[in-house]
Amino acid sequence: MIDGPPDSGLSSTEALSAFLRRRTEQIAQRWADLPLFQAVFTVTRDEAVEACQAVLSCLVEVAESGRLEDLEAPGFLPARRQLVAMTASRSRSGLSIAQVDREFGVLRDAVLDMLAADSSGAAPEESARLRLLLVTLFGTLRVVVVETMLQENQEIVQRQRQQLLEMATPVVKLWDRLVAVPLIGMLDSARSQVVMENLLEAIVEHNADIAILDITGVPTVDSLVAQHLMKTVASARLMGAECVISGIRPAIAQTMVQLGLDLGHVTTRATLADALEWALERRRRRERDSRIPE
Amino acid sequence: MIPERERVELVHLPIREDTDLTVIRHQVRSLARLAGFGLVQQTKLVTAASELARNTLLHGGGGEAEIRVLDGPDGPGLRVVFTDSGPGIPDVERALQDGFSTANGLGMGLGGSKRLVQEFRIENPPEGGARVTIASWSASFPARYGV
Ligand SMILES: Nc1ncnc2c1ncn2[C@@H]1O[C@H](COP(=O)(O)OP(=O)(O)OP(=O)(O)O)[C@@H](O)[C@H]1O
Ligand SMILES: [Mg+2]
Numbered sequence: 001m002i003d004g005p006p007d008s009g010l011s012s013t014e015a016l017s018a019f020l021r022r023r024t025e026q027i028a029q030r031w032a033d034l035p036l037f038q039a040v041f042t043v044t045r046d047e048a049v050e051a052c053q054a055v056l057s058c059l060v061e062v063a064e065s066g067r068l069e070d071l072e073a074p075g076f077l078p079a080r081r082q083l084v085a086m087t088a089s090r091s092r093s094g095l096s097i098a099q100v101d102r103e104f105g106v107l108r109d110a111v112l113d114m115l116a117a118d119s120s121g122a123a124p125e126e127s128a129r130l131r132l133l134l135v136t137l138f139g140t141l142r143v144v145v146v147e148t149m150l151q152e153n154q155e156i157v158q159r160q161r162q163q164l165l166e167m168a169t170p171v172v173k174l175w176d177r178l179v180a181v182p183l184i185g186m187l188d189s190a191r192s193q194v195v196m197e198n199l200l201e202a203i204v205e206h207n208a209d210i211a212i213l214d215i216t217g218v219p220t221v222d223s224l225v226a227q228h229l230m231k232t233v234a235s236a237r238l239m240g241a242e243c244v245i246s247g248i249r250p251a252i253a254q255t256m257v258q259l260g261l262d263l264g265h266v267t268t269r270a271t272l273a274d275a276l277e278w279a280l281e282r283r284r285r286r287e288r289d290s291r292i293p294e
Numbered sequence: 295m296i297p298e299r300e301r302v303e304l305v306h307l308p309i310r311e312d313t314d315l316t317v318i319r320h321q322v323r324s325l326a327r328l329a330g331f332g333l334v335q336q337t338k339l340v341t342a343a344s345e346l347a348r349n350t351l352l353h354g355g356g357g358e359a360e361i362r363v364l365d366g367p368d369g370p371g372l373r374v375v376f377t378d379s380g381p382g383i384p385d386v387e388r389a390l391q392d393g394f395s396t397a398n399g400l401g402m403g404l405g406g407s408k409r410l411v412q413e414f415r416i417e418n419p420p421e422g423g424a425r426v427t428i429a430s431w432s433a434s435f436p437a438r439y440g441v
Contacts (some may be wrong), residue, residue: 162391186319188312188315188316189312190312214298218325218343219319219340220319220337220340220341221341222341222344222345222348223345223399223400223402223403223406224348224399226400226402227399227400245372249338250334251333251337252337254334254338255334255336255337255338255341255410258338258406258409258410259341259345259402259406259407259409259410260392260402260405260406260409261400261402261406
């Protein structure tokens with residue numbers, strides 16, 4: 001804790017929080033006119049003032065806790081949601097993270113001006129100390145803002161990745177009780193999990209007895225991919241469906257043989273069309289056989 | 295012996311998570327294509343790199359890949375070195391055996407990669423960890439051992 005001058009009876013951070021509290025109304029009024037708040041709160045000015053007050057009350061709390069440089073200070077927590085909404089709105093208007101950061105930087109200047117006016121009678125040392133604390137506090141706020149934006153971006157990327165995963169592995173019903181999965185992209189562990197789940201669900205839903213896994217769109221088949229494929233085939237078999245793997249391109253076939261990968265007793269066909277023909281032929285034969293009494 | 299003149303074209307790639315493997319596969323493929331590798335050769339080298347990068351991540355706890363474009367007397371080629379600071383590979387012969395895995399894998403990665411490339415070396419450097427080096431050339435130049 002930084003000690004205040006002996007005569008004030010207040011520590012510097014207490015003086016800072018006292019100043020912010022005393023001036024909340026005026027600061028909020030000033031901030032509400034800045035481009036940042038004006039651009040985000042377009043409906044009424046009161047809305048902007050209210051948001052300013054909310055951010056300020058968080059800053060007061062951080063100042064009171066004395067943790068001006070602490071990104072994790074609990075005081076910042078209630079501000080995060082407000083900040084997420086504001087930064088998201090600015091991003092949607094096409095501003096970069098750096099531009100938004102600059103807009104938040106301007107908030108500090110309004111407060112510094114007011115501090116200068118306020119402490120015209122105070123000891124120069126005391127007001128210098130308050131300025132320093134104020135600069136520190138707003139510096140931390142800016143980092144919190146940037147962090148919030150980065151986090152938000154990361155969540156969007158994560159969400160899109162998940163959507164892409166599911167989009168890229170559709171199971172299609174080709175024929176009565178016959179489903180196919182055209183696999184596209186690398187079958188890493190996350191992907192193959194999704195593929196497996198989607199396929200098993202589709203097998204149940206369509207009461208499928210044959211499933212075609214087409215790997216024409218899979219660029220590399222290494223031992224892990226092969227293992228995933230075999231696991232998928234084995235679980236489909238447990239559900240009563242037989243799998244055919246199609247689309248093993250010549251370069252991949254050669255590589256698999258040299259790598260020592262053997263898809264075991266899984267039926268394979270060169271193309272999806274071949275696999276389909278195999279499936280239909282098999283179906284025909286089974287039906288014919290069941291009609292002829294032994 | 296003729297010292298191999300190598301053009302310095304070096305790419306360092308981190309291996310910290312699954313997505314890094316994708317980057318390595320892409321880089322190896324596009325550099326191999328640039329070096330004139332045919333589709334089968336590209337696929338073999340990329341597949342070996344994929345195996346070794348995954349070993350670096352899985353068994354070595356992460357590390358890095360260093361891809362070097364070669365342009366020596368053997369013609370254009372690619373060398374990839376995988377290093378990590380994990381436990382190393384104490385029994386190389388055993389690790390190379392098909393079907394040997396300490397991680398419930400197929401145990402085909404190391405032995406298989408060796409068959410897919412022209413140069414293959416496993417080392418346990420004194421500073422710890424494992425170092426696996428592979429290289430292939432886009433054309434075989436018998437000229438090196440020449441007339
Ligand atoms: N970088 C490494 N550091 C330490 N141990 C390794 C490393 N690479 C391989 N090993 C050891 O060698 C064994 C064989 O490796 P290999 O790649 O052949 O099989 P795997 O990774 O277990 O399974 P997969 O067939 O899926 O690759 C591993 O199980 C591991 O014990
Ligand atoms: Mg392996």
